Amino acid sequence: MTAAPLLDVRNLKKSYSIGRSGLFSKRSLKVLHDVSFSVAPGEVLGLVGESGSGKSTIGRAILRLIDSQSDVMRFDGQDLNSISPVRMRSLRKQMQIIFQDPYASLDPRKTIRAVLSEALDAHGLHKGAARVPRLIELVTLVGLDPSFLDRRPHEFSGGQRQRIGIARALAVEPSFIVCDEAVSALDVSIQAQVLNLLADLRAKTGVSLLFISHDLSVVRYISDRVMVLYLGRVMEVGPADQVHFSPKHPYTAALVSAEPSLHRENRRIRLTGEIPSPLALPSGCIFRSRCPYAQPACAETVPPLQTVGDQHQSACLRTDIL
Amino acid sequence: MMSVRNFHKRMILPSLFLAALIIIPFAAPLITADDPVKIAVRYRLAAPDLEHWLGRDEFGRDRLARVLYGGQVSLTVAFVATTIACIIGTFFGLVGAYFRGPSEFVTSRLSDIVLCFPPILLALLVVTLFGPGSVTLVAVLSVLYFPTFARITFSEALRVTSLDFVEASRALGTPSYRIVLGTVLPNIAGPLSVQYSLTAAAAITIESGLSFLGLGVVPPAPSWGQMIRGARQFMNQDPLGIMIPCAALVLTIFAINFFCDRLRDTLDPKGASGSSMDEVSKPKAQADAPTIKDPDVVAVINKLRLETAHFGTPAVIEDVSLILRANQCTALVGESGSGKSLSSLALMGLLPGAIRQVGGTLQLRRKSDEVVDLGFLDARTLEDIRGNDIAMIFQEPMTSLNPIHKISDQMIEAITAHRPMSRSDARAHAIALLKRVGMNDAERRIDSYPDQMSGGMRQRVMIGMALSCEPRLLIADEPTTALDVTIQAEIIELLQTLRQDQGNGLSLLFISHNLGVVADIADRVAVMYSGLIVEEGPAAQILRDPHHPYTRALIESMPSSHEELNSARGDRLPAISGTPPLPSARPSGCTFRDRCPIALPACADIRPALYPSADGERAVRCLRAPEAPAGVMNHQTEAA
Amino acid sequence: MLAFISRRMAAAVAMLLVIGTIIFSLLIIVPGDPAELLLSTGGGSASAEAIANLRVNMGLDKPVLTQYVTFLYNTARLDFGTSIVDNGSISSVIALRLPRTLEIIIAGTIFALLLAIPAGTAAGLRAGGKFDITASAINALLTSIPGFVLGTLFIFFFAQVLGWLPAGGYVAFATNPMQHLQMLVLPALTVGLHLATIVFRMTRASVLEMRGHDWVRTAVAKGLRRKRVVRRHILYNALGPIITVVGLQLGILLGSTVLVEFIYNWPGLSGLLVSAVEQRDYPTVRAVILTVAAIFIGINLVIDILSSLLDPRIRLQ
Numbered sequence A: 001m002t003a004a005p006l007l008d009v010r011n012l013k014k015s016y017s018i019g020r021s022g023l024f025s026k027r028s029l030k031v032l033h034d035v036s037f038s039v040a041p042g043e044v045l046g047l048v049g050e051s052g053s054g055k056s057t058i059g060r061a062i063l064r065l066i067d068s069q070s071d072v073m074r075f076d077g078q079d080l081n082s083i084s085p086v087r088m089r090s091l092r093k094q095m096q097i098i099f100q101d102p103y104a105s106l107d108p109r110k111t112i113r114a115v116l117s118e119a120l121d122a123h124g125l126h127k128g129a130a131r132v133p134r135l136i137e138l139v140t141l142v143g144l145d146p147s148f149l150d151r152r153p154h155e156f157s158g159g160q161r162q163r164i165g166i167a168r169a170l171a172v173e174p175s176f177i178v179c180d181e182a183v184s185a186l187d188v189s190i191q192a193q194v195l196n197l198l199a200d201l202r203a204k205t206g207v208s209l210l211f212i213s214h215d216l217s218v219v220r221y222i223s224d225r226v227m228v229l230y231l232g233r234v235m236e237v238g239p240a241d242q243v244h245f246s247p248k249h250p251y252t253a254a255l256v257s258a259e260p261s262l263h264r265e266n267r268r269i270r271l272t273g274e275i276p277s278p279l280a281l282p283s284g285c286i287f288r289s290r291c292p293y294a295q296p297a298c299a300e301t302v303p304p305l306q307t308v309g310d311q312h313q314s315a316c317l318r319t320d321i322l
Numbered sequence B: 001m002m003s004v005r006n007f008h009k010r011m012i013l014p015s016l017f018l019a020a021l022i023i024i025p026f027a028a029p030l031i032t033a034d035d036p037v038k039i040a041v042r043y044r045l046a047a048p049d050l051e052h053w054l055g056r057d058e059f060g061r062d063r064l065a066r067v068l069y070g071g072q073v074s075l076t077v078a079f080v081a082t083t084i085a086c087i088i089g090t091f092f093g094l095v096g097a098y099f100r101g102p103s104e105f106v107t108s109r110l111s112d113i114v115l116c117f118p119p120i121l122l123a124l125l126v127v128t129l130f131g132p133g134s135v136t137l138v139a140v141l142s143v144l145y146f147p148t149f150a151r152i153t154f155s156e157a158l159r160v161t162s163l164d165f166v167e168a169s170r171a172l173g174t175p176s177y178r179i180v181l182g183t184v185l186p187n188i189a190g191p192l193s194v195q196y197s198l199t200a201a202a203a204i205t206i207e208s209g210l211s212f213l214g215l216g217v218v219p220p221a222p223s224w225g226q227m228i229r230g231a232r233q234f235m236n237q238d239p240l241g242i243m244i245p246c247a248a249l250v251l252t253i254f255a256i257n258f259f260c261d262r263l264r265d266t267l268d269p270k271g272a273s274g275s276s277m278d279e280v281s282k283p284k285a286q287a288d289a290p291t292i293k294d295p296d297v298v299a300v301i302n303k304l305r306l307e308t309a310h311f312g313t314p315a316v317i318e319d320v321s322l323i324l325r326a327n328q329c330t331a332l333v334g335e336s337g338s339g340k341s342l343s344s345l346a347l348m349g350l351l352p353g354a355i356r357q358v359g360g361t362l363q364l365r366r367k368s369d370e371v372v373d374l375g376f377l378d379a380r381t382l383e384d385i386r387g388n389d390i391a392m393i394f395q396e397p398m399t400s401l402n403p404i405h406k407i408s409d410q411m412i413e414a415i416t417a418h419r420p421m422s423r424s425d426a427r428a429h430a431i432a433l434l435k436r437v438g439m440n441d442a443e444r445r446i447d448s449y450p451d452q453m454s455g456g457m458r459q460r461v462m463i464g465m466a467l468s469c470e471p472r473l474l475i476a477d478e479p480t481t482a483l484d485v486t487i488q489a490e491i492i493e494l495l496q497t498l499r500q501d502q503g504n505g506l507s508l509l510f511i512s513h514n515l516g517v518v519a520d521i522a523d524r525v526a527v528m529y530s531g532l533i534v535e536e537g538p539a540a541q542i543l544r545d546p547h548h549p550y551t552r553a554l555i556e557s558m559p560s561s562h563e564e565l566n567s568a569r570g571d572r573l574p575a576i577s578g579t580p581p582l583p584s585a586r587p588s589g590c591t592f593r594d595r596c597p598i599a600l601p602a603c604a605d606i607r608p609a610l611y612p613s614a615d616g617e618r619a620v621r622c623l624r625a626p627e628a629p630a631g632v633m634n635h636q637t638e639a640a
Numbered sequence C: 001m002l003a004f005i006s007r008r009m010a011a012a013v014a015m016l017l018v019i020g021t022i023i024f025s026l027l028i029i030v031p032g033d034p035a036e037l038l039l040s041t042g043g044g045s046a047s048a049e050a051i052a053n054l055r056v057n058m059g060l061d062k063p064v065l066t067q068y069v070t071f072l073y074n075t076a077r078l079d080f081g082t083s084i085v086d087n088g089s090i091s092s093v094i095a096l097r098l099p100r101t102l103e104i105i106i107a108g109t110i111f112a113l114l115l116a117i118p119a120g121t122a123a124g125l126r127a128g129g130k131f132d133i134t135a136s137a138i139n140a141l142l143t144s145i146p147g148f149v150l151g152t153l154f155i156f157f158f159a160q161v162l163g164w165l166p167a168g169g170y171v172a173f174a175t176n177p178m179q180h181l182q183m184l185v186l187p188a189l190t191v192g193l194h195l196a197t198i199v200f201r202m203t204r205a206s207v208l209e210m211r212g213h214d215w216v217r218t219a220v221a222k223g224l225r226r227k228r229v230v231r232r233h234i235l236y237n238a239l240g241p242i243i244t245v246v247g248l249q250l251g252i253l254l255g256s257t258v259l260v261e262f263i264y265n266w267p268g269l270s271g272l273l274v275s276a277v278e279q280r281d282y283p284t285v286r287a288v289i290l291t292v293a294a295i296f297i298g299i300n301l302v303i304d305i306l307s308s309l310l311d312p313r314i315r316l317q
């Protein structure tokens, strides 16, 4: 992207300390290794990867819901690494999150009115007489009936709850939303409704999304660009259709081919072995233990992200195969 | 979810009971004019009379007055101490949980330490130093109990703060104090109030115990413990003297416990209504002798109907019929709650306690070629069939294996349950099975515990175990839904090869909500919607050319069916509106009608049957399908 | 496994140390002179000479740090000093009485486990059934009766009204085994019933929970006999939580033994404790409480190790 990015992240790292091996030394588990990316205003960046690849960690790290280390983390021109807590709190108006589990993401004790009002109160928006019209506007925006305002979450279906979660995120008119597996828990027919809603909102409000999912075809549909993650490292990043239809990294290729599909011919690329434990990662290319094209050289160096096409980068030593 | 009205109704009795027992002692001056400490030795141990309803004690004091005023002391000490403990403990717990760090350490360690002292001993220790008395008691009891409150608050608050909705509040920028007070505290109020009642009961017990030892409330002030102590020497002459304070004490504690139990049940509806594990009600008489003519057919489900055990509730499964053939994979697809799992559990005789089979037959051809109806078998025969003739694998590989037994033990028991075999032979067989399902190093890994394996590996173990007795029918209920795509592809492939290798012609019933997976594996597909099969036939035909609008909608709403669409290009997915109805809210006529894009007025009147096609290969439950008989909605057809 | 055990042992020792420190510092943080405080009775204070004697006796005249180190050192050697009242060795009194208390507790625990685990299992397997409702109701009532009330009522019925068993007292087993056992019945029953209510509740809840787990469904789907499913896949899994709770409840149990022994005139630790409290014999009280805490920690250590044997997840972390 040539325009100034809305979000710019360089070398994001995160590790968790777990248990202890000896009496004193703590073991640490690295879940993100130098992840760099940017999101342009109005852009949807898709993030795919299998479980444990660190997708949610990235989302939460950007929103500063968990601690992390990075060389650069700028949002809308402000440095998130050095921002004061007070400034951060007001910046939260611009960055929001939608969660995966529609049942855990709403407080069972609060009415929808209370849920949405909390969002507005946090930033002193639409006080007094302006409040009710705004609440009605919000629920209508996500396709719900204003009469739902005084109901509690347990009276709603999963799809309706997810819409409420979206309304909560939209309440503060953010310019950026992290959608963490926002449609994964929904049945296909409901998933299509919510995807359409997100597509409409993006057209209407120009919001940027970081769309996290393990489902490649969903990500391809909703995103402009897609970033593929494996065990906390970026494997490939590029325009959605290119990554999906002509992947340049063996892992992406395997992922696409493993995706069950009604119409594509079965041209599955076999992966061998299991996803390695994050405690015992292979040297060199992290995908080496399952890669069908691995060579001795792959154990030596960590492949850097190399440009393989227009806005398209891949982290594989072997540019000859795909 | 428990409704508010229901909540109140269940709490009325215990609340009244408890309130009465608390109020009565404090209403003492209204009940008796006697002084609880006035001694009248002349009347010692006098029997009850009109003025002194409960008689007099060993010093001639009025017993009614003593019980009532004694109650005041006991209750005050207990509730004041509990309240102090609760407030301090909750504060520490919340601070510890929300801000973590050193306060977390203090909270959890402190309660570990206090828990090491039997409460009454700690109380005695303090009494030794400070001498007995109510104030000492209150102080000791509060110190004793606040760590428990801190601990409970801490762990509950930790659970709540990790929930998405608290994270959402943080993401919104709501200030910490508002999150703690407005979101976390209300969500832990339940367990806290239960702990409050428990503690109050324990405090009363300790107070009266100490007073009983003569180390609690200082005489002559009355207290129940003291009254028991005093009456003990005279219990031969005067049994009433000991019964009255005992009864008062027990009743009060009982009232608190009762209240607390109810509260716990109401707050956590899970524990309250359990259904028995094994009482499966069955239709009484067997209708017809089961027959399956076609030797290729392994099982036949015919017009299966399941209802919940509550009287007058609608059927959760209305009409499911399926023929399962050897060497064939039948897929059952549909959205959540459509009844896929229940249909398959019925085949295993594994229906949950709350669900009854009220109609239809479930016939199975056993390996011995004997045909049985699964709905009419005794428990023993069912046990012989499960795992042997029919086997099942489940969705959640993480929880489907017992975490505390080794893989080897769990596989061996599955084998020896049906085959007379020595343990070592069974073990060798189990290792062979694990190799067959693609586990490297099976000899070593068979001795690991489930937690040492990844989800994909556990699912392989489950598959190996299911195949251990070479069943004719294998039911797989969403076996890959919990797995990553690459692992899912491996498991599907494994199931395919196993099916082809199995000598006796395995029939596979594959349950899934993912049509892509179904396309990979199934020979035939049955689509379920709201307790009914709405379309059934050869997989390739149905997925290429669905005749039911619901099947079509399922296929169309998958983004993978539209590789040309992209939201960035302003495209929308073809989606149907609405959600599947609950069994209790199914519309009249066609159950799909309020979501159906091509519904006609007639669809509201006629509940379509499963209309077979001319060649008998497929069937559709839709009035507008090509298979529907011409006359079925003759008068309305023009309306289209 | 060895690492696990040694870690737990280290934690237990650390805990003992902390508890010793707390008990020690109670004397320091008491406002005023502890010796004076201990000898004061109601309003009147004791003679200066008596106070000075006590100070020397308890070592209160030395610097705090010296006192602390001496206290820890002596305690580690199981030397609890001498009683303020009769100057006898506290350690030997405890050695004499501790086994008697343990006898009641062990007898009571065995009774409780034998009664409550089968009953709780049956109730949990058929939650909502007749047996469950009856047993849970009885349990709720029993839970509401404090140990000393139960003991008093037992004496009233079994000793006074029915005359079946002695009302209390103690005869050494060596002197008269039959009579010893007769006298043991009521105290053990009292302590045991109390524990049984807790074990019943826990067993029922735990069985109810385990029953709903997916692996039970897997076990049934394998075609295992019902008995085996209950034993291997429900009860065996429930055992861990049950013994953990029993371990924690033993603290309360040890406490209620104090009252039970007092009621039945059973000369265990409690008689010693109660009279020591009455006479404000702080060193003795302190020694008894340390002993009880040590027993409690010891039992929980054993239980930790037991449950790690039952559940590989604890071992593997």
Ligand SMILES: Nc1ncnc2c1ncn2[C@@H]1O[C@H](COP(=O)(O)OP(=O)(O)OP(=O)(O)O)[C@@H](O)[C@H]1O
Pocket: B308, B316, B334, B335, B336, B337, B338, B339, B340, B341, B342, B343, B352, B353, B354, B355, B513, B582, B583
């Ligand atoms: N134990 C039960 N008691 C009462 N109703 C039940 C019970 N189990 C399931 N049901 C109801 O029966 C219907 C079918 O449930 P079933 O579990 O078979 O659906 P499913 O198609 O397997 O869904 P999923 O895709 O979510 O697994 C649902 O309406 C559900 O609410």
Ligand code: SF4
Pocket: A249, A250, A251, A285, A286, A287, A288, A291, A292, A293, A294, A295, A298, A303, A315, A316, A317, A318
């Ligand atoms: S660098 Fe080597 S191992 Fe890694 S993806 Fe490329 S070919 Fe495979």
Ligand code: SF4
Pocket: B548, B549, B550, B590, B591, B592, B593, B594, B596, B597, B598, B599, B600, B603, B608, B621, B622, B623, B624, B625
């Ligand atoms: S019967 Fe009518 S409502 Fe039902 S699926 Fe067919 S057209 Fe739609």
Ligand SMILES: [Mg+2]
Pocket: B340, B341, B342, B477
């Ligand atoms: Mg299901």
